[in-house]
Amino acid sequence: MSPTTERPVRCALGMLASDKHNKGLRMVAKLLRDQGVEVVYLGEYNTAQTIAKAVVDEDVDLVGISAFTGNYVKKMQDLMTELERVGASDVPVMLGGLIHADDEEAIYAAGVDVIFGPRKGTEDILEYIAKLKATANAR
Known part of the structure; x- marks a missing residue:
């Protein structure tokens, strides 16, 4: 019996x-x-559009967006709409950066999977990635 090799999680990271x-x-x-x-x-x-294209072209399992300037709610809504348009709405999206707590509801409503704002640390990101890997390996 040959050992199974797990495909590593692939993540596209960018800024809008x-x-x-x-x-x-x-x-x-x-x-x-x-x-x-x-x-x-x-x-x-x-x-x-460029991020959604990369999600499809690179066959990623996860998208990470970093935001430190304003209008990120609209930008994330646009991204989620574009991911749906290209057939990649099933790819989880994480958003990190200076995200105001008052904006989180709208961001989640747009379809973002997880937000890592100022109150979150690297251990939160690692925990999320571990869960994502476990889910992927269970398939």
Whole structure:
């Protein structure tokens, strides 16, 4: 009997529009890579369309968006609409950054799976990734 090999979780990481505060995004990319996650680093200045295209083209299991500038609620709504349009609405989306607690309800209503705002730490991200891996391996 040959051992089964588990496909690593693949995660696309990026920022939408003119958001250029990429230190947090780079930190999360390293954190995920250290946990065996394959990171598709999209960087800054993306549109909902370019991120959705990468989700499909790169066959990712997870999308991570970092937000530090305003209008992130609308940007996330646009992204979730675009993911649905390209047939990738089943791919979980996590949002991190300076997310105001008053905006979380609207972001979750748009379809975002998890928010890592100022009150969350790297251990919360690691716990989420562990659950995602366990779910993927159970399939």
